[in-house]
Amino acid sequence: MVRHIGGAMRGSGADQISVLVRAMVESKVSKNVLRLFYALGYKLDHELLRVGFAFHFQRGASITVTVSSVNKMLKLHATDEAVPVTPGIQLVEVTALASSENYTEVVAAVSSFCEYLAPLLHLSKPGTSTGVVSTAAAAAALLMSDAAGVTT
Numbered sequence: 001m002v003r004h005i006g007g008a009m010r011g012s013g014a015d016q017i018s019v020l021v022r023a024m025v026e027s028k029v030s031k032n033v034l035r036l037f038y039a040l041g042y043k044l045d046h047e048l049l050r051v052g053f054a055f056h057f058q059r060g061a062s063i064t065v066t067v068s069s070v071n072k073m074l075k076l077h078a079t080d081e082a083v084p085v086t087p088g089i090q091l092v093e094v095t096a097l098a099s100s101e102n103y104t105e106v107v108a109a110v111s112s113f114c115e116y117l118a119p120l121l122h123l124s125k126p127g128t129s130t131g132v133v134s135t136a137a138a139a140a141a142l143l144m145s146d147a148a149g150v151t152t
Contacts, residue, residue, distance in 0.1 A: 001026055001027065001028055001029065002026070002027050002029050002033060003024065003025070003026045003027075004024065004025045004026075005022055005023075005024050006022050006023035006024065006025075007022065007023075008020050008021065008022055009021040009022070017107050017111075018107075018111045018114075019107055019110050019111060019114075021098075021107075044076070046072070046073075047072075047073040047076065047077070048070055048071065048072060048073065048085070049070075049071040049072075049073055049079055049082045050068045050069070050070055050071070050091075051068055051069050051071060051082075052066060052067050052068025052069060052090070052091075053066075053067060053068070054066045054067075055067075057113070059109055059112070059113050060105060060106075060108065060109030060112070061096045061097075061098070061102070061105060061106040061109035061110065062096060062097065063094060063095070063096045063109065063110060063113055064093075064094070064095045064096065065092065065093070065094050065113075065117075066091075066092070066093045066095070067090055067091070067092050068090065068091050068093075069084055069085075069086075069089070069090055069091065070084070070085045070086065070091060071083060071084050071085060072084075072085050092117070092121055094110055094113060094114055094117070095110075096109065096110050
């Protein structure tokens with residue numbers, strides 16, 4: 001799968017909501033997608049490996065929480081030799097798909113759900129400051145517990 005994540009929404013509307021809004025396009029691709037990118041003139045600059053897990057919830061909107069670590073691949077496609085970019089730090093992403101029709105409801109659902117995560121990490125919009133969770137297990141334990149008010 002190839003995913004293109006667009007730039008962040010800007011303007012006075014973006015400053016007034018607690019979440020970051022981006023356009024995202026995902027496309028399924030075949031195994032020879034690298035050959036296509038090379039033929040289009042792209043060059044492979046670096047390769048990253050995300051290791052982690054995702055949770056899917058329905059809380060006013062379909063919400064996905066991804067807890068992962070980012071690893072740098074020292075050799076092309078050498079997943080066994082990947083080295084953590086930030087050892088001991090997990091990336092936590094909360095995402096939901098929205099359209100112009102349900103945009104307000106999705107923003108409210110994501111903001112509300114993030115309140116459950118507040119005891120575990122520092123929440124921020126990307127580019128503003130960083131949020132840190134010491135272990136993915138701690139985040140998973142809260143997400144899966146009844147104390148978070150979340151059922152799977």
